[in-house]
Amino acid sequence: MMTKRCCKLLFCLTLSFILTACGGAPDDQPKLAPVSGTITMDGAPLSGAFVRFYPTSGRASAGKTDEEGKYELVFIRDEKGAILGKHTVKISTLDEDNDPFGNQGSETVPDKFNKKTTLEATVVEGDNTVDFELTK
Incomplete structure (x- = not known):
């Protein structure tokens, strides 16, 4: 009888350790700042475009x-x-992350802004407004 109690206690302690460890500490999260802006193509708003920011290391936004x-x-x-x-x-204008086979139609944004991008941005603490004025 004592063995069952010890096993249950050991199981509960192990489970709570695993659940605590999997949650991760808030300090594990990289420092983030809000980023928003407007994208235009030849002076007109570019609607339905996917914008991705790739840091030198870490997850993209x-x-x-x-x-x-x-x-x-x-x-x-x-x-x-x-x-x-x-x-x-x-x-x-194509969501390549969700369709890796490229079966979504034709791209309207020139390669210099996506596949062969020349665009860069620096994110700093506080609110960041990053606008892009693209031209064909």
Whole structure:
């Protein structure tokens, strides 16, 4: 009888240790800052475009422009923002992350802003407004 109690206690202690360890400490999270802006193509708002900020290390942040060309970056799930520091930026009207086979039609944004991007941005503490005025 004592052995069953010891096993149950050991199981409960092990389970609570695992659950605590899997949660991770808040300090494990990289420092983020809010990023939003407007994207235009030849002076007109670029709606439905995917914008991705790729830091030198760590997870990318992404957003999608609305009808006015406005976007807001999301780091993960409901957590908004991007990692502090320098980023390479890619803008595309195709969502290549969700269709790796490229079966979505034709790209309207020139390669120099996506596949062969020349765009960069630096995210600093506080609110960041990063606008892009693209031209064909």
